[in-house]
Amino acid sequence: MTSAEAPIDVHSAAAEAAAEIAHARKDILRIATAGSVDDGKSTLIGRLLYDSKAVFEDQYAAIERASRGDYVDLALLTDGLRAEREQGITIDVAYRYFSTPRRTFILADTPGHVQYTRNMVTGASTADLAIVLVDARKGMVEQSRRHAFLASLLRVPHLVVAVNKMDLVDWSEDVFEGIRDEFTAFATKLEVPDLTVVPISALQGDNVVTRSTNMPWYEGTSLLHHLEHVHVASDRNLVDTRFPVQYVIRPQSDAFHDYRGYAGRVGAGVLRPGDEVQVLPSGLTTTITAIDGPNGPVEAAFPPMSVTVRLADDLDVSRGDMICRPHNAPQVTQDLDALVCWMADAPLTPRMRLAVKHTTRTVRAMVKELQYRLDVNTLHRETDATGLGLNDIGRVRLRTTQPLFVDDYHRNRVTGRFILIDEATNATVGAGMLTPAG
Numbered sequence: 138m139t140s141a142e143a144p145i146d147v148h149s150a151a152a153e154a155a156a157e158i159a160h161a162r163k164d165i166l167r168i169a170t171a172g173s174v175d176d177g178k179s180t181l182i183g184r185l186l187y188d189s190k191a192v193f194e195d196q197y198a199a200i201e202r203a204s205r206g207d208y209v210d211l212a213l214l215t216d217g218l219r220a221e222r223e224q225g226i227t228i229d230v231a232y233r234y235f236s237t238p239r240r241t242f243i244l245a246d247t248p249g250h251v252q253y254t255r256n257m258v259t260g261a262s263t264a265d266l267a268i269v270l271v272d273a274r275k276g277m278v279e280q281s282r283r284h285a286f287l288a289s290l291l292r293v294p295h296l297v298v299a300v301n302k303m304d305l306v307d308w309s310e311d312v313f314e315g316i317r318d319e320f321t322a323f324a325t326k327l328e329v330p331d332l333t334v335v336p337i338s339a340l341q342g343d344n345v346v347t348r349s350t351n352m353p354w355y356e357g358t359s360l361l362h363h364l365e366h367v368h369v370a371s372d373r374n375l376v377d378t379r380f381p382v383q384y385v386i387r388p389q390s391d392a393f394h395d396y397r398g399y400a401g402r403v404g405a406g407v408l409r410p411g412d413e414v415q416v417l418p419s420g421l422t423t424t425i426t427a428i429d430g431p432n433g434p435v436e437a438a439f440p441p442m443s444v445t446v447r448l449a450d451d452l453d454v455s456r457g458d459m460i461c462r463p464h465n466a467p468q469v470t471q472d473l474d475a476l477v478c479w480m481a482d483a484p485l486t487p488r489m490r491l492a493v494k495h496t497t498r499t500v501r502a503m504v505k506e507l508q509y510r511l512d513v514n515t516l517h518r519e520t521d522a523t524g525l526g527l528n529d530i531g532r533v534r535l536r537t538t539q540p541l542f543v544d545d546y547h548r549n550r551v552t553g554r555f556i557l558i559d560e561a562t563n564a565t566v567g568a569g570m571l572t573p574a575g
Contacts, residue, residue, distance in 0.1 A: 166369060169245040169261040169293070171284035172270035177301040181270060181339035182233060182246050185361065188346035189235050239365045258478050258568050261288055262554070265369045266295040268360075273306045273336075276316050282323060286516070289327035290476060290530070290570060292550055294372045296324070297333045299360060303352065304338040310354045326516055328547075331367075335360050373440050374549050378406030378414070379467065380460040381496035381542075381552075386445055398429060398445035399454055404496065404551035406462070408438040408446065415466060416452055417459040417542050423450040440551070457498035459542040467542040467552055473502070473535040473571060475546075476511075477525065481559065481566035484524035485533070491566070493537055495555040500539040502557075508532040533569070546570040 170178040233244045245260035261267055267288040271281050288296055298320050306312045317334040324332050335344060336355055343349035346361045357363075383401040408414075412425045428438050429445040438444045446460060454460075461467060473493070479485050489504045510522035510531040518532075525531045546553030557567035 164240045164369065165243065166240055166364060166367070167243045167245070167263055167265045168268060168364065169247055169257070169264035169266075169288075170268045170270065171247055171257055171261065171288060172268075173272070173275075173278045173280035173284075176270035176272045176281075177339045178268075178270050179246055181268070181299065181301065181337070181345065182244050184339045184342055184345050185242075185244070186233060186235055188342055189237060189361065237361070237365055242364065257284060258287060258291070258480070261291050261293055262568065264288075264291075264293050265372060266297060266364070266367060267293040268297045268299055270299045270301045270339075271316055271320070273300050273302045273309075273312055273316065277319050277323070281320075285320070285324065285329075286327060287478070287530075289324075289329055290478075292328075292547060292570075294369065295331045295333075295367050296329050297335060297360070297363065299339075300334065300336045301339050303336045303343065304341055308336075308351045310352075313352075313355075333357075333363055335363065374405040375407055375439060376405070377465055377467075377544065377549060378408060378412075378460075378462045379404035379544070379549060379552050380406075380408060380446060381498070382454055382456055382458045382460065383497045385455060396447075397451065398447050399460070400443070400445045401497065402443045403438050403440045405440055405549050408444075408460075409436065413463060414448070414460050415463040416448075416454055417461065417466065417469060418540060419453065419458075421450075421452050422463050423448045423452060425449075457496075459496070461542075467544050469540045469542055471537045471540050472505075473537065473541070473543070473555070473569070474573075475533060475535070475555070475569035475571045477531060477533045477557070477567050477569045479525040479527065479529050479531070479567050481564070482527055483566075484526050485529075485531075485567065486524045490560070491535075492558040492560050493535065493541070493555050493569075494558060495541045495543065496552060498539075498541060499558075500537045500541065501560070502535045502537040504533060505536050506534040508534065532572075535569075543571050545573055547572070 170182060172178055233246065235242055245264065247257040247260035269281060269285050269288065271277060285296065300313050300316050303313065313336045320334065321332065335357060336352055337344040337360055339345060343351055344355065344359050346359060348359050380403055381401050382399045386398040386400050388396055408425060408428060410425050410427055413422060414425060415422045425446055426449050427447045428435050430442065435444065459467065485504065487504050487507055491502055493500050493502045507522060507524065509518040509520045510525060510529055511518060522531060542552065544552040553571045555569045556565050557569060559566045
C-alpha cells in the first residue's frame with residue numbers, strides 16, 4: 138500500500154491540529170427569532186434544520202407521526218413542551234444548533250405571545266442577528282413592532298425581516314413591498330444599523346435555503362445565504378479591554394504549587410502577555426505574565442474567549458473584580474441609569490429593593506426613581522407612570538450598595554447590561570441596559 142493509499146490517523150497530532158484550526162476558523166452566528174403568535178418562527182427554524190440536513194431520519198419520522206395536519210409540522214422540532222404542542226404556540230426559549238460548511242449557527246426560538254415577551258428578551262440578549270417574522274396576510278402587528286424595538290434596545294447589530302406565508306397571498310410583490318416599506322419607515326425611529334427584508338414561505342421552503350421560483354420579482358438572496366455571509370466580526374468591541382473575574386484558580390498541588398490564575402470570559406478588548414493592566418476596585422496596576430486557554434497557553438485573548446489570566450504581582454483579586462487597561466477603565470459608580478424590561482407579575486415601583494447582578498458582581502440596590510414608561514408602539518414616554526408592569530419597558534434610576542464597573546450599553550453589551558433579582562425568591566425580575574441620559 139502506498140503512502141497515498143494509507144488510511145489517515147484521525148487521532149494523530151496533525152489531524153487534531155487541523156481539526157482545531159477548522160473549528161476556530163468557522164464563525165459562530167447567534168440568531169434569535171421574533172414576531173407575533175402564528176407568524177411561523179418555529180416552522181422557519183424547523184425548515185432551516187431540515188433543508189440544511191441537520192435533522193436525523195428518526196427525528197423526522199417522530200415529528201411526522203406527531204403532526205396533526207395534512208403536512209409534516211416542522212415546528213415540532215423546536216416546540217417540545219406539551220403545552221406548546223397542544224396550543225400550537227411557543228412558550229419557552231428553545232435553542233437549536235446546526236452547521237453549514239461556512240458557519241455554525243445557534244438558533245433561539247423565542248415566544249411571540251405578549252405574555253412571554255420577557256422570554257424573547259432572554260433569547261435576544263446574546264444574539265448577533267434577529268429574525269423578525271411578519272405574516273404576509275396580517276402585515277405588521279403590535280408584537281412585530283414590540284420585538285423590533287426590543288431588538289434595537291438590546292443592540293442586536295443585524296435585523297432581518299422575514300415576510301412569511303407568501304404562498305397564502307399568491308406570492309404578491311405588492312403585499313411584500315407594502316410590508317417592507319412600512320417596516321423600513323418604523324425602523325427609522327429605531328437604531329437599526331443593518332436591516333434586510335426577505336419574502337419567504339417557511340412551510341414550503343421558498344427563499345429559506347434556496348431561491349424561490351415562485352417569486353421571480355425578488356432579486357435578493359435566500360435567507361440562509363444571507364445568514365452565512367452577514368459580517369459579524371467587527372461587531373465586537375476590541376478596543377476597551379474588559380475582563381470580569383469569575384473564579385480564582387489555586388490548585389495548591391505539587392505540580393502547580395505556586396499557580397494563581399484568574400478565570401473568566403473576555404468581555405471586550407484584547408489581552409496579551411506583557412500588557413499593563415489595572416484591577417478594579419483596588420486600582421492597583423500590574424502586568425500579565427501568561428494567559429491559559431483550555432488547551433494551553435495562548436498569545437492573545439479576545440471576546441468571547443474563556444481564559445485564565447496570570448499576573449506578575451500577588452494582588453488581592455477575587456470574583457467580581459474587573460481587569461482593564463490603566464488609561465481605559467470603565468466607569469466606577471453606584472448610580473445606575475438604565476432602560477429596564479420588567480419580567481415579573483408584581484410591578485416595579487420606586488423605593489423597591491432588589492439585587493443587581495452585573496457581569497460577575499452581585500450587589501444590593503434600591504429603585505430611586507421611575508422616570509418614564511415607554512409605549513413600544515408609538516415610542517412615547519409616559520412620564521406620569523407610577524410603576525412598570527409585566528413586559529413593560531421604562532427608564533429607571535438605581536442606587537447600589539457597592540460600586541459597579543460599567544460602560545454604556547451601546548459601547549459594550551457585556552458591561553452595559555445587568556439583571557434584577559428578587560432577593561426573597563431569587564427570581565430574575567428584570568433586565569437592564571445602561572444608557573446615557575437623553
